[in-house]
Amino acid sequence: MKTTKVAPLIFLLIWTVTSITRWPSHTICKSGNLEMKYRSCDPRQDFALSFDSCSSVLPQSANIRIGTVLRYPIRELTVDVSLAINGKKVPVYSKKICERNHPQFSFCGKNKGEYVYYEAPVALGVHEIPQGDFNVTVEMFNEDHNTIICADITIRNL
Known part of the structure; x- marks a missing residue:
């Protein structure tokens, strides 16, 4: 009798876990004709992201906030x-931001299971967002090429 009650519950749990293929889309900002959203492209982990500026005319730098729980340690980190x-990813930037002997940021050297929160101004290098739809992928991975954070960012400026 108990088996007939437990079996559907186990099936429901397995189906729920295996049927989730993508994380939800999160709105970064929406103002006038500008809308920015992000979604984690890491199938196992979501993260939090916020961005202070919500205008197509950007300041020299803007504050960003990122938070996540680490699944892997960070000795070295590359972004x-x-x-x-046209549906193909074109690399536009790559930089090692954590090195073993030169930790530039507070999250360098953090271990698996630790919560990482980073808040700081970031130089954008772009002064105005052109009109159109843009998809930007930001991937951060450690020295073993394990994904730390992966974000698909959609920018729509009409």
């Missing part, structure tokens, strides 16, 4: 940024 053009 890759790519832009999707």
Whole structure:
């Protein structure tokens, strides 16, 4: 009798876990003709992101906030940024931001299971967002090429 009650529950749990293929889309900002959203492209983990500026005319730098729980340690951390053009990713930026002997940021050297929160101004290098739809992928991975954070960012400026 108990088996007939437990079996559907186990099936429901397995189906729920395996049927979730994408994280929800989160709105970064929406103002006038500008809308920015992000979604984690890491199938196992979502993260939090916020951005202070919500205008198509950007300041020299803007505050960003990122938070996540680490699934892997960070001894070295590389960030890759790519832009999707006609469905193909084109690399536009790549930089090692944590090195073993030169920790530049507070999250460098953090261990698996630790909560990482980063808040600081970031130089944008762009003064105005052109009109159109843009898809930007930001991937951060450690020295073993394990994904720390992966974000698909959609920018729509009409």
